[in-house]
Amino acid sequence: MDNLVERFLRYVAVDTQSSEESTSSPTTAKQHNLAKLLAEELRAMGASDVSYDAEYCYVYAKIPATDGGKQTKTIGFLAHMDTSPEVSDEGVRARIVKNYDGGDIVLNEDGPIVLRLADFPEMAAYAGKSLIVTDGTTLLGADDKAGVAEIMTMAAHLLAHPEISHGPIAIAFTPDEEVGAGVDNIDLDAFGADYAYTVDGGVLGELEYECFNAAQATIAIRGRSVHPGTAKDRMINASRVVMELDDMIGADERPETTEKYEGFYHLTRMEGETDRASVTYIIRDHDRALFEEKKERMAGMVAEINRRYGEGTATLTVKDQYYNMKEIIEDGNYFLVENAINAMEKLGITPIVQPIRGGTDGARLSFMGVPCPNLCTGGGNFHSRFEFACIESMEKITELLLALATQ
Numbered sequence: 001m002d003n004l005v006e007r008f009l010r011y012v013a014v015d016t017q018s019s020e021e022s023t024s025s026p027t028t029a030k031q032h033n034l035a036k037l038l039a040e041e042l043r044a045m046g047a048s049d050v051s052y053d054a055e056y057c058y059v060y061a062k063i064p065a066t067d068g069g070k071q072t073k074t075i076g077f078l079a080h081m082d083t084s085p086e087v088s089d090e091g092v093r094a095r096i097v098k099n100y101d102g103g104d105i106v107l108n109e110d111g112p113i114v115l116r117l118a119d120f121p122e123m124a125a126y127a128g129k130s131l132i133v134t135d136g137t138t139l140l141g142a143d144d145k146a147g148v149a150e151i152m153t154m155a156a157h158l159l160a161h162p163e164i165s166h167g168p169i170a171i172a173f174t175p176d177e178e179v180g181a182g183v184d185n186i187d188l189d190a191f192g193a194d195y196a197y198t199v200d201g202g203v204l205g206e207l208e209y210e211c212f213n214a215a216q217a218t219i220a221i222r223g224r225s226v227h228p229g230t231a232k233d234r235m236i237n238a239s240r241v242v243m244e245l246d247d248m249i250g251a252d253e254r255p256e257t258t259e260k261y262e263g264f265y266h267l268t269r270m271e272g273e274t275d276r277a278s279v280t281y282i283i284r285d286h287d288r289a290l291f292e293e294k295k296e297r298m299a300g301m302v303a304e305i306n307r308r309y310g311e312g313t314a315t316l317t318v319k320d321q322y323y324n325m326k327e328i329i330e331d332g333n334y335f336l337v338e339n340a341i342n343a344m345e346k347l348g349i350t351p352i353v354q355p356i357r358g359g360t361d362g363a364r365l366s367f368m369g370v371p372c373p374n375l376c377t378g379g380g381n382f383h384s385r386f387e388f389a390c391i392e393s394m395e396k397i398t399e400l401l402l403a404l405a406t407q
């Protein structure tokens, strides 16, 4: 359909990896290369109000309503241009495996690097399909350039067929999603959507409107360093205090021991000496009340440390990061989920509605006033050299976007 695969291959060839270490916006200047390319292509295909934010690296465009379009509200579609900092996307050499046999795929004879069915048993479901894979030395970037290519293909199709009735459509491509900063500098007036979908999920049929509530807690510990030879009853070893604090968290409250709707405390960083230590946790729960309770319990643990070792031993800093968009979606916006489910069923796609054990740009957008569930892209094994995209899934998802844009 309208060069979907060519587009995708063109976009994954552009290195757009974002960076956790950088404090600039965007976190890497190279993301501008894809932004410029997309803005040019949108202009060439005749989109309206195409704007490229040369400072913060966002691309916005509109497709005005056509005759007969019933919708007066503007529906938006977003995808992110950056790729994960976890694996390089420099010099992606994508390859198409036609009529996949459902077994192992040798990505690279050197090594060799093999996408093994034993490691990824879900690959069996793709037997007979065409897959786009890497040469095993980089990630693919289907996350989220599959979403970008699908939105661009939808736009090209609608602009080439003005006889198709639809309401106003808004498009945005964003930077730095992978480092949690995808909507930090978004211009909602330039975007202009009343509601939207991020196209940033995985397997065909995925539809998500529930995510975690999220906070980060950092605890700084002040110890009392004394020569170990004369330390009895005097030393407070800050590193040990961190371990004591961590012991207060149940073993069944960690990411590695929880699933589905179970929340957790995840120790993400620690450093310590005798004199000083610090530890960082991320706190996650789908349920807002349980989320608040988890934060209170963390405050209680820190208070207990101070009871044991003296006031001022432990200092807690908690920062909320994002909230569960379900609150916003279920408050008068559930039609977005219903519309997506209906459109999928008409296209023969089985909807897979599941809570995300993470967050999305859509979650933050929802709380900024643009309710925004997340749709599938047709890719898999994201953030990995074993990443792939299924061409048949991508084609179906482009049809899904067209159905949502034209209802």
Ligand SMILES: [Zn+2]
Binding pocket: 080, 143, 144, 177, 200
């Ligand atoms: Zn993504």
